[in-house]
Amino acid sequence: MKKILFPTDFSEAATNAFVHALEFAKIVNAELILLHTFEIPVYDSQFFPENYASIYSSIELAKFEMFKDEIPKLRAIAAARKLDDIAIKHRLMDGDLIFNLKNAIEEDKIDFVIMGTSGVSDWTKFFTGSNTSSVISGVKVPVLCVPADAKFKKIKTIAFTTRYREKDKEELRKVLVIARKMNAKVKSLYVRTSNSDVSDATIKEWEYEFADDNVEFLVLPSDEVKDTILDFILYKDIDVLTTITHKKSFFESIFDSSFTKKITKEVSIPVLVMHET
Incomplete structure (x- = not known):
């Protein structure tokens, strides 16, 4: 147990x-x-x-x-x-x-x-x-x-933010285990900025490796990372946002004051923090 x-x-x-x-x-x-x-x-x-x-x-x-x-x-x-x-x-x-x-x-x-x-x-x-x-x-x-105002509801969709690093795969597998127990779908998000170094071959490799899992890989081109994540949460009906901690905290880079005001006004969902190994 x-x-x-x-x-x-x-x-x-x-x-x-x-x-x-x-x-x-x-x-x-x-x-x-x-x-x-x-x-x-x-x-x-x-x-x-x-x-x-x-x-x-x-x-x-x-x-x-x-x-x-x-x-x-x-x-x-x-x-x-x-x-x-x-x-x-x-x-x-x-x-x-x-x-x-x-x-x-x-x-x-x-x-x-x-x-x-x-x-x-x-x-x-x-x-x-x-x-x-x-x-x-x-x-x-x-x-x-x-969050204090995030009332519990059945979790149907879990968002997983990734940079397509090899070490992210292990955390995705952990999230998929949780998702299976909830009968939930995982939507993996990568925001591709103009200086991105992630190749299409890498993305295809992930799609092939996780082909048997209930996960959808989405790549959204944008230099407005924060707004893109917010729109993704809003329009993809995300119930839980998953992120992996990096040397620079996700929260320090994403949840600054202006973005926080916007996200808390429009959406309030739990955030699942995974740790890079």
């Missing part, structure tokens, strides 16, 4: 992403591990010589009580969607989110991470912010990023 790590702060964005996590867990036959982290503020013990320890104890207790109160709400969501048979475990950890997340991935042998964004107005901050950037760059498992 696969394992999905779901970091949550119990916000509306996280609760929305929890629905996606539940449905995804059902599709891939996985168990969910909920991770909630909190940081204890640092106090100077010379100012709190007697009750130093009790301050920490009270904070930990308060966090535990909040955690304990929130879990039944999530279980109620699972029950309402008739997904209460999905195994759900819990982790409450103090300390840095990224540090704890990486430890949880290693200790629990996690296969996927699913996490919510903080809302439409924060896409730029989310995708280029320190937390998400650290998760995406520091975690070696696929990460599904779910």
Whole structure:
């Protein structure tokens, strides 16, 4: 059985992403591990010589009580969607989110991470912010990023952006495995700019190699890469956008402020981040 790590702060964005996590867990036959982290503020013990320890104890207790109160709400969501048979475990950890997340991935042998964004107005901050950037760059498992207003719906079409590098094939195969479980089609997109070095022979080679898979390869000539991707998402009815991290973050190059405003106004879909090997 696969394992999905779901970091949550119990916000509306996280609760929305929890629905996606539940449905995804059902599709891939996985168990969910909920991770909630909190940081204890640092106090100077010379100012709190007697009750130093009790301050920490009270904070930990308060966090535990909040955690304990929130879990039944999530279980109620699972029950309402008739997904209460999905195994759900819990982790409450103090300390840095990224540090704890990486430890949880290693200790629990996690296969996927699913996490919510903080809302439409924060896409730029989310995708280029320190937390998400650290998760995406520091975690070696696929990460599904779910915008706060992306309501779950049956996934029929998954977009896969590629540069036709040899190493992209392995990630495409992983996406195709997921797509088969969802009975979804994969549409592979390459935006060919005027200085592109990808040959027609390479594209033909890919088409031949994946001829037996439910994948369609599209090459769109344009020097307006961002607008072309947006149009592709809009007019091809894309349900999930898949991208592979490179040395320069996809999000740093694609989700700049002007593009973010446009994409969040017109479309809001989950983004599946794969990692180059």
